[in-house]
Amino acid sequence: MKETSVSQLQLLRSRRDFLRSAALGASALALPLALDLPASRLWAAGPATVRGYGVTTSQLKDWSVMAQSIGVQMEFTGTGNDVGVFLRDVVAAGLGDQTDIFVFEAGTQDILGPRGTYLPIDTQHPALTLWERTPDEWKHSRVVQDAEGNQWGVPVIGNADSFGYFPEKLGLDPDSEEELSWSLVFDDPRTRGRVSFDRTWGYSLPMAALYLQSKTGKPFSNCADLEPEETRQVVDFLIERKRAGQFRTLHTSFEEQIQLLSNREVDVINCWEPAVREVNLKLGKDATRYAYTQEGYYKWGHGAYLPVQAGDRDNLDAIYKVLNYYLGGEYRALQARDRGYAGPNMDLAVAYARENDWSAEDIAALEETERKIARKFSKPLVSTTTPSNADSMEEQWQRFLNA
Amino acid sequence: MSTSIPDTQAQVAPSSLAAKTPWRALLGRVDWPLALFLAAWFLAVVVPLLGVVVYSFFETKSFFTVYTPSLNTWASIFDSGRFEVILRTLRIAFTVTAVELVLAFAFSLWLAKGHASRTVKAMTLALMTVPFFLDLSSRTIIWRALLGENGPLIPLFIGIGLVEPGSAGILYSEWAVHFGMVIALFPTMMLPVYIAISLVDDALIDASNDLGASPWQTLTGVIIPLSLPGVIAGVLFTLGSAMAAWVEPSMLGGGFVNLLSNSIESAYSALRYPVLAALTTLIMLILGVLVLAFVLIGRRFGDLSSSFRILRS
Secondary structure, three states: HHHHHHHHHHHHHHHHHHHHHHHHHHHHHHHHHHHHHHHHHHHOOOOOOEEEEEEHHHHOOOHHHHHHHHEEEEEEEOOOOOOOHHHHHHOOOOHHHHOOOEEEEEHHHHHOOOOEEEEOOOOOOOOOOOOOOOOOHHOOOOOOEEEOOOOOEEEEEEEOOOOOOHHHHOOOOOOOOEOOOOOOOOHHHHHHOEEEEOOOOHHHHHHHHHHHHHHOOOOOOOOOOOOOOHHHHHHHHHHHHHHOOOOEEEEOHHHHHHHHHHHHOOOOEEOOHHHHHHHHHHHOOOOEEOOEEEEOOEEEEEEEEEHHHHOOHHHOHHHHHHHHHHHHHHHHEEEHHHHHHEEOOOHHHHHHHHOOOOOOHHHHHHHHHHHHHHHOOOOEEOOOOOOHHHHHHHEEEEEHHHH | OHHHHHHHHHHHHHHHHHHHHHHHHHHOOOOHHHHHHHHHHHHHHHHHHHHHHHOOOOOOEEEEEEEOOOOOHHHHHOOOOHHHHHHHHHHHHHHHHHHHHHHHHHHHHHHOOOOHHHHHHHHHHHHHHHHHHHHHHHHHHHHHHHHOOOOOOHHHHHHHOOOOOOOOOOOOHHHHHHHHHHHHHHHHHHHHHHHHHHHHOOHHHHHHHHHOOHHHHHHHHHHHHHHHHHHHHHHHHHHHHHHHOOHHHHHOOOOOOOOHHHHHHHHHOOHHHHHHHHHHHHHHHHHHHHHHHHHHHHHHHOHHHHHHHHOOO
């Protein structure tokens, strides 16, 4: 009861402060527009600074590019993607006192939004000029909204994850784009003992549920947030497959994904797409492929969220400029080229690359990324890092590990 | 009235003095530094542990602790197999410690009392400290390549019958985890044992030999008892590190050797603090029973404290 009251007070305070700041911000923004000052000249007068905290790979490799473009300098502190650590930092350590923007995987907004830790996004903010043209599948996705449809974040990057494989081991053409079944990971005798499975319960359990419901024809209520009895069914299946010798190993890190494929120690691995890219740089083009699947994908996305304390600061306009930058072509193109990540408004990335004389090969790669995402997003997707049944899912996952 | 007051004072004063005297005497006998240390230890160690025990009776729902007492968390410890994780961790930690003790004692004895030159001793000790300056992950990951199915050590393992020809090697097994931990923790055991053996006076060994003792009698009657402080320190350092091992089971166990630290990390990822509290409570209980057993068994073989007299000299 007390907690609810505090949360409500925080929300009321944040809304009042937000309206006040928004009014001030609109005035401040109108001034340079009226004077027709370019961003580079504003920066010459001294760039505004925004402090970010979140997943390391959401960063540009060189933030000075953004400072040159929008006149806002970024001071970013990188972290891993452990949701427990993130929640502890934000809630217990009060990180919002020093941070302007959090960038993290989907799900935290379900907990921290209604509790009054995040500031609601003002989609009408004058600096958020790309909001209207951003597709609904990104800006209204569960990455940035809670279950009630409240807007707590702006989409940053995302992808639909499946598994990497060696085409020749499965008798497939190197350039095949055939949709493959997740049975290659869980069931197929051809891959028995040659599969590596991710050891992270929040990542691997939904994928297994997605396959199992397709196999049995009995859908689960929500593959990403399984009820305790449903989790038990999925784990029973995984234990049976583990005992049958399906898995060669369980991996834990991005570096391990690359090593397992590079050493050809496994034939199939549920992994991140950049791992396949890295391996192909070593083993040659199309040595490994990232699967298009029959059953669906694990959709992940990073959102940018604002701490409620940001509403009290005088750099709220600069913060919204950065949120808008996340939706723009420059950030999208650089992230796609440097990390292989997709995100909203890929067409702007292609336009940016053309305007800045990128090579034809790089432009084609961006267009391919745009096409790939559209194809994957047409399939069933599972997603969330903060399931409401996290406790029972984590517990059952231990049963799988100890079996 | 005026005369009764001194009378009363005269009556009270001796009895008050009598009451204070033994109290003062008692205070005078108290070892204040020890008392302060025990009080600080109670506040810094015992009170938090009691808090941990209490916390284990709460549970976590959707990443937040529910402060309603229940046995649900304790039930989940057994249902999820976490209790087996504790037993597995203890089994592996004790095995590794025992292997380390045998290897490190023999090596230290040779280095301290053998015919190794000063240069060899200095170089060996310097080399033993090198691992402390290197990240454990970097040191462990190399074994993945060496122990894997195409690793250069596989023919050797096939030769001694450890693995079957054509199998996938010993990687991702308890064998590999034991192997990695023995390699990583060798300096932790060896250094204190070496220091203790070095402190054993050569004159005592010579005297033992002069009195007709066999090498085995000198070892068991002179060197081992006098080096026991180093052995105990080495065992404690190694056992503690082995119980907290995280890198070796992760990298060499391939997820199939789930140890305590891995299990704790998993619970932490869902902010299940009550599970962590229950695991800590269980470990403390198990270690308490083991220490008690150690003391009781030790009493049957002599006075353990006498071994530490060497440190006073």
